[in-house]
Amino acid sequence: MSLKRLLMLSIFVFALSLSIGIVAGQDDEGLPGFDSWEDVLAAAEGTTVNWFMWGGSDTINTNVDTDIGERVLELYGVTLNRVPLVDTADAVNQVLDESAAGVDEGTIDLIWINGENFQTLKTADLLYGPWAESIPNAEFVNWDDPALAFDFGFAVDGYESPWGHAQFVMEYNTALVGDEPPTTFEDLQTWIHDNPGLFTYPAIPDFTGSVFVRHVFYWVAGGPDPFLGEFDQDVFDEFAPLVWEYLNDIEPDLWRSGETYPDATVMDNMIANQEVAYNMGYGPAGAALNIVEGIYPDTIRTFVFDTGTISNNNFVTIPFNAPNPAGAMVIANYMLSEEFQGAMLDPDRWGWLSPIDPTVYSQDFQDMVNGFELHPATLPPDVLASNALPEPGSDWVTAMEQGWIENVLEN
Amino acid sequence: MPKSVRWFALIVIVLAVFGPMIPQLMWSFATRWFFPNLLPPQWSLESWEYIITPSSRVAEGFMNSLKIAIIVSLLSILVGLPASRALALHNFKGKAVIEWLLMVPIIVPGIVSTMGIHLVFIRLGLTNTFLGVSLVHLIPCIPYMVLVMSSVFANYGTELEDTARTLGANPLQVFWHVTLPGILPGLMVATMFTFLISWGQYVTTLLIGGGTIITLPMVLFPFLQGINFSAAAAISLVFVAPAILVLVLTSRQLGEESSVMGGFGRL
Numbered sequence: 072m073s074l075k076r077l078l079m080l081s082i083f084v085f086a087l088s089l090s091i092g093i094v095a096g097q098d099d100e101g102l103p104g105f106d107s108w109e110d111v112l113a114a115a116e117g118t119t120v121n122w123f124m125w126g127g128s129d130t131i132n133t134n135v136d137t138d139i140g141e142r143v144l145e146l147y148g149v150t151l152n153r154v155p156l157v158d159t160a161d162a163v164n165q166v167l168d169e170s171a172a173g174v175d176e177g178t179i180d181l182i183w184i185n186g187e188n189f190q191t192l193k194t195a196d197l198l199y200g201p202w203a204e205s206i207p208n209a210e211f212v213n214w215d216d217p218a219l220a221f222d223f224g225f226a227v228d229g230y231e232s233p234w235g236h237a238q239f240v241m242e243y244n245t246a247l248v249g250d251e252p253p254t255t256f257e258d259l260q261t262w263i264h265d266n267p268g269l270f271t272y273p274a275i276p277d278f279t280g281s282v283f284v285r286h287v288f289y290w291v292a293g294g295p296d297p298f299l300g301e302f303d304q305d306v307f308d309e310f311a312p313l314v315w316e317y318l319n320d321i322e323p324d325l326w327r328s329g330e331t332y333p334d335a336t337v338m339d340n341m342i343a344n345q346e347v348a349y350n351m352g353y354g355p356a357g358a359a360l361n362i363v364e365g366i367y368p369d370t371i372r373t374f375v376f377d378t379g380t381i382s383n384n385n386f387v388t389i390p391f392n393a394p395n396p397a398g399a400m401v402i403a404n405y406m407l408s409e410e411f412q413g414a415m416l417d418p419d420r421w422g423w424l425s426p427i428d429p430t431v432y433s434q435d436f437q438d439m440v441n442g443f444e445l446h447p448a449t450l451p452p453d454v455l456a457s458n459a460l461p462e463p464g465s466d467w468v469t470a471m472e473q474g475w476i477e478n479v480l481e482n
Numbered sequence: 483m484p485k486s487v488r489w490f491a492l493i494v495i496v497l498a499v500f501g502p503m504i505p506q507l508m509w510s511f512a513t514r515w516f517f518p519n520l521l522p523p524q525w526s527l528e529s530w531e532y533i534i535t536p537s538s539r540v541a542e543g544f545m546n547s548l549k550i551a552i553i554v555s556l557l558s559i560l561v562g563l564p565a566s567r568a569l570a571l572h573n574f575k576g577k578a579v580i581e582w583l584l585m586v587p588i589i590v591p592g593i594v595s596t597m598g599i600h601l602v603f604i605r606l607g608l609t610n611t612f613l614g615v616s617l618v619h620l621i622p623c624i625p626y627m628v629l630v631m632s633s634v635f636a637n638y639g640t641e642l643e644d645t646a647r648t649l650g651a652n653p654l655q656v657f658w659h660v661t662l663p664g665i666l667p668g669l670m671v672a673t674m675f676t677f678l679i680s681w682g683q684y685v686t687t688l689l690i691g692g693g694t695i696i697t698l699p700m701v702l703f704p705f706l707q708g709i710n711f712s713a714a715a716a717i718s719l720v721f722v723a724p725a726i727l728v729l730v731l732t733s734r735q736l737g738e739e740s741s742v743m744g745g746f747g748r749l
Binding site for chain 2 (some may be wrong): 097121124125126127128129132133136152154158161162164165168169171172174177178180329336339340343344345346361364365366368458
C-alpha cells in the first residue's frame with residue numbers, strides 16, 4: 072500500500088469515527104430518530120402499535136385492551152394491536168430471524184419482557200434506543216434503584232421501560248395447612264416430612280421452580296449478597312452442596328415421592344384441587360385474582376419466608392426494526408402515568424404491584440392507593456416491601472439451574 | 483348388517499366423537515369447579531361473555547382461520563390433484579423419490595422447516611400476508627391431499643374416461659362428467675384433511691404471519707397453557723365446531739361404500 076493511499080485511508084477512518092461520534096452524541100439525548108417528545112407524539116398519532124405479549128390470562132388481556140388500549144387511543148390516537156403469545160421467546164426468535172434476514176422493518180413494536188429474553192436481544196444489539204430514560208414519564212422512575220437499573224443483574228441502560236413489579240410469594244391452602252404456614256425453610260422441611268405428598272415445586276427450567284431454588288441458596292448463604300456480583304465458582308461450590316442436601320432430603324416426601332416435578336401451570340390446578348397444599352409464584356395478588364375468578368377455592372392464602380422473597384420488575388422494550396417506535400414509546404410512557412399506575416394498583420382491576428415509588432405522584436394518588444382494600448389472600452405492600460430481596464445475576468441463575476438438574480433431578 | 487348392530491355402532495361412534503366434549507362443554511360454563519366435585523357447583527356465562535368481547539379476538543381469529551383454510555384447501559386441490567393422478571396412474575423415472583419427498587413434511591417437524599422458510603419469505607415479501615400464511619400451511623397439507631388422492635386414483639380405472647373421449651367429449655367434459663363424480667367422495671375427504679390441518683396450524687402462522695394475522699389457534703393456544711380452564715374450554719369448543727360440522731357434512735361420503743375406503747385399504 073502506497074503512503075498516499077494509507078494517508079487517504081486514515082483520513083477516511085478519522086472522518087468516519089468523527090461522524091459516528093456525532094451520531095452517538097445525538098443518541099445520548101434519547102428518542103433516536105426524533106427531535107423531541109412533540110415530534111414523537113406527532114409521529115405516533117393515527118398509527119397502530121403491535122404489542123407482542125404472553126396471552127394466557129383473560130384478565131390481563133382485557134385489562135390491557137381497556138386500561139391501556141382504549142386510553143392511548145383517546146389520548147394520543149394510537150391504536151393498540153395486542154398479539155397474544157404462548158411464550159415471549161417466540162417474539163425474541165422472530166426478531167433474531169428478521170435480523171438474520173436483514174429486515175429493517177419488522178412487525179413487532181413492543182414486547183413485554185424481562186430477564187434472559189431482554190439480555191438476549193440487548194446482547195445481540197437488536198433493540199431500539201436508548202429511549203426509556205428520555206420519555207417524559209421516566210422522571211417518575213428511580214433509575215438509581217438497582218432493581219430498575221438492572222434486570223436480573225443485566226444493565227438496562229434505557230433500552231426497556233418498567234411496567235409492573237413482582238415479588239415471589241408462597242400460596243397455601245388453609246384447609247390443609249391451617250392458619251400458620253411454615254415461614255422458614257427449617258419449618259417447611261419439618262412440615263413436608265410430617266405431611267408427605269402435599270408439597271412440590273415446579274421442575275427447572277420452569278422459572279418458578281428456578282426462583283424457589285434461588286431462595287434455598289439465599290437461605291443457606293444467610294442472604295443474597297454472595298450471588299449479586301460476577302459469578303464465582305468457589306462461592307457457588309461452597310453453598311451448592313448444602314442446597315442439594317436440603318432439596319434431596321425433602322425429595323422422598325414430595326408429591327409423587329419426588330419422582331417427578333410438575334410444571335407451574337399444573338401446580339395452579341393442583342393446589343386448586345387439593346392435590347398439593349402449596350403453590351408459589353411471582354404474583355403477590357395472583358391468588359386473590361384466582362379466587363375472584365373462580366379458579367382457586369376461597370381457602371387459599373399467601374405468605375413470604377422470614378428470610379425474605381425475591382422481587383423483580385417487568386418491562387417493555389422496542390426491537391431495533393420496530394415499524395412504529397414512536398407509538399410504542401407513547402404507550403410505554405402512558406404506562407408510567409399516574410392514571411395507569413393507579414388502575415394497575417387497584418386490587419379489583421389489576422391487583423399488580425407498581426415499580427414506582429407512590430410519593431412521586433400526587434397526594435390524591437397516594438390517598439387512593441392507601442384506601443385500597445386488599446383481598447385477604449394478598450399480603451399488604453409494606454409486608455412485601457420489607458421482605459423483598461434482589462435477583463441474583465443471570466450467570467448465577469444458569470449455574471443454579473444446571474446444578475439442580477444434575478444433583479437433584481438426576482440424583 | 484342387522485339393524486341393532488348398526489345402531490350400536492352409531493352410538494359407539496357418537497360417544498367416541500362427542501363424549502370427550504361433554505366435560506369441555508361443562509367447563510365452559512363452570513366456575514369454582516374443584517376436586518372432589520363431580521359436577522360444577524356453580525355455573526357461569528363469564529367465559530362465553532369473554533369470547534364475544536373484541537378483546538378475546540376469537541371472532542377475528544375465526545374469520546381469518548376460515549379464510550386461510552379455504553384458500554389452502556383450494557390450493558391443495560390445484561396442486562395435489564394432478565400430482566396424485568400422475569403418481570397413481572403413471573410410472574416414470576424418479577417416482578419413488580418424488581413420493582418420498584412429498585411425505586417429508588409429515589416426518590420433519592414444522593418448526594424446523596418454517597424457520598428456514600421464514601427467512602426466504604422475508605426476502606420474497608411474503609411475511610405478514612394472508613398469501614404467505616396460506617402458502618406455508620400448504621406444505622403440511624399437500625402430503626395428505628396427495629396420499630389420499632393417489633390411493634383414490636389407484637383404484638380408479640381410466641376406461642370410462644376413454645369411453646367418454648371415444649364418444650366425443652372434450653377434456654373439460656370428461657373431467658366434469660366422468661372423472662369428478664368418480665373421485666368426489668375421496669376428494670371431499672382429502673379436502674377435509676387439508677382444511678383441518680390448516681385450521682390447526684400455530685407455529686407456522688405465528689412466524690410467517692408475524693402477529694399481524696391472528697388466527698384461532700393463536701388465540702386458543704396461550705389459554706391451553708394458562709389456568710383458566712373455563713375460557714380455554716369455551717374457545718376450544720369454538721375451535722372444534724367447524725371440524726364437527728365438516729365431519730357431519732361429509733359423513734355420507736365416508737359412510738358409503740366408496741373408493742375412499744378402498745383407497746385406505748391400500749395404504
